[in-house]
Amino acid sequence: MDIKAAARERLELASDGLVALSHRIHAHPELGFEERRACDWVAQALSDAGFTVHSGICELPTAFVAKAGSGPLNIGLMAEYDSLPGVGHACGHNLIAAMTVGAALALAHVADDIGITVTVIGTPAEEVGDASGKILLLQRGAFAGIHAAMMAHPAPVDLVQPKIIAASMFDVHYHGKAAHASAFPELGINAADALTLAQTAIGLLRQHLHAGDRIHGICTHGGDAPNIVPARTSARYIIRGETLDALEALRARVRRCFEAGALATGSKLEIRGGDQPYTEMLHDPAMAGLYRRNAEALGRVFPPPDSPIGRIAASTDMGNVSKVIPSIHPMIASTRCRR
DSSP: OOHHHHHHHHHHHHHHHHHHHHHHHHHSOOOTTOOHHHHHHHHHHHHHTTOEEEESGGGOTTOEEEEEEOOSEEEEEEEOOOOBTTTBSTTOHHHHHHHHHHHHHHHHHHHHHHTEEEEEEEOOOGGGOSSOHHHHHHHTTTTTTOSEEEOOEEESSOBSSOEEOEEEEEEEEEEOBOOBTTTOGGGOBOHHHHHHHHHHHHHHHGGGSOTTOEEEEEEEEOOSOTTBOOSEEEEEEEEEESSHHHHHHHHHHHHHHHHHHHHHHTOEEEEEOOSSOBOOOOBOHHHHHHHHHHHHHTTOOOOOTTOGGGGOEEOOTHHHHHTTSOEEOOEEESSOOOO
16 A cells, blocks of 8 residues: 555545635634634544544643554644734645645545554734743643654745744733823823834844844834824834844843833833743754655755745744744645645
8 A cells, every 4th residue: 555645636626625724814813812613614524533632621722632543652743723813824824724634634544554643733823922832832731642743834935944032922001191192291201202212222122132142023002192192002013033042031121221211211011921932943953854855845845055035033922832842844835736
């Protein structure tokens, strides 16, 4: 029996349903921890294929685990299906969900022949940037017994070991004092000024950052009316470093910028979240090598090592999984592959 041919034949039989699943999730985007329909659709597709499915695992309503096969080697496949605010599935998690189901169906078809168990974990809320689905599932034991974990992410090109760096998302709140901006401005404590000063300090800090560091954020609340001194402002920021240690060093420097805004204006500073960051990805070299050889055998083409595309950096909670279980997180081009 040609195991690879059998697995591929099973995948091809399911291809129309996988495309339909991807389109359905794309048409109904749901934010992190709210992916009720997407979670149900992915779990149902696996159940219909003979997987044993348990939903709502680890006290997360939009997480699930599905199993097929009974071999001693337990292969874990990660499914994501949450979207981004405003832009929906711009990050392609609908494709990740469909690709994971496809890989699971193909592997389950030959699982008993090659002595493996196939475990699919539905992991919600990858986009939340802090205390995400995989982090909580790791803490609560969902990955126990899995020997190797993998998932693939859509991208402009194929990459075996993309640069995935540590990241932390957090909310910043300044609390000042409202006053009429024309009649009694001297009575106000301007929380918007505090945020402006912090953003200016961060801008000046950028010159002195390490090459792998990243800082980016948005203002989520800037005040209520132009004739009222803002008593409250808020922002959401992401900081990134090539490693978790680099991230923690950057965090201290960025925090001082926010503290400077509070000190200069007399506002009170509150920072929420950011204490459960995403770690850098540790790609398992043996698994990555196997992935590359099989991908190339199917006609996938990878850019040369010195290609600028290889310098692109991203972050994901799959990095946290890779610190515990041998893992890979390749990128797969969402355009047609050409030799």
